[in-house]
Amino acid sequence: MEIEEIDVDENIGEVGRVLREHERRRGILIHVLQEIEENNGYLPEGVLRRLSRKLDLPLAEIYSVASFYKMFHFTPRGRKVVKVCLGTACYVRGSKKVLTALEDEFGIKSGETTEDLALTLETVGCVGCCGLAPVTTVNDEVIGETGTKKLEALVRSIKKG
Ligand code: FES
Structure with missing residues (x-):
């Protein structure tokens, strides 16, 4: 079977839909984090908590994603x-x-x-x-x-x- 022929929904049904939704939120997450970093110069904890509720993603996952990239900071930066x-x-x-x-x-x-x-x-x-x-x-x-x-x-x- 070719990779292109794999139908995720057919093979894993509901799990496929949930996974796609989860990936979509993770995709949004990076863009939102970039914007928060740009606006504040870092990622304030309070904003990340609100984001966690808004995207329905665990705070730990948001920190895990953000800490992977060097462009994000968790404490205020100098002018x-x-x-x-x-x-x-x-x-x-x-x-x-x-x-x-x-x-x-x-x-x-x-x-x-x-x-x-x-x-x-x-x-x-x-x-x-x-x-x-x-x-x-x-x-x-x-x-x-x-x-x-x-x-x-x-x-x-x-x-x-
Ligand atoms: S060593 Fe290349 S710019 Fe400093």
């Missing part, structure tokens, strides 16, 4: 999300120093957000522009050759908001 590239090219050209300087300046570690939500600091593998190493991104805008002057300007802009 500036700074990612320091620790890929090989950037690392050998001093990106670890950039990271340490930012950590020291703002009193947070990579993966954390300042209390005033001015900054979320993260690291990234390679952003694909190794020729500009060491590279830092600010809200996805690339800053190449992050030396002392650019770092100072970045710190000022974060503090300014």
Whole structure:
């Protein structure tokens, strides 16, 4: 029998219909999560609870789906999300120093957000522009050759908001 010939309804009847409905809700789920993330900068628990009731999907399933994707976050993010590239090219050209300087300046570690939500600091593998190493991104805008002057300007802009 060819795959195309399989009639899910015929073979599994009601289960097939339920599965399709479930998959449809899971499909909607991803789009709704993207919108919630866009509107809030993260996925607030209260909103996910409401969504769980609305879609009739267990909250645990929603968390399970959301935590699979790196694009979703469960805590508030900073107004500036700074990612320091620790890929090989950037690392050998001093990106670890950039990271340490930012950590020291703002009193947070990579993966954390300042209390005033001015900054979320993260690291990234390679952003694909190794020729500009060491590279830092600010809200996805690339800053190449992050030396002392650019770092100072970045710190000022974060503090300014
Ligand atoms: S290693 Fe940093 S951009 Fe490639």
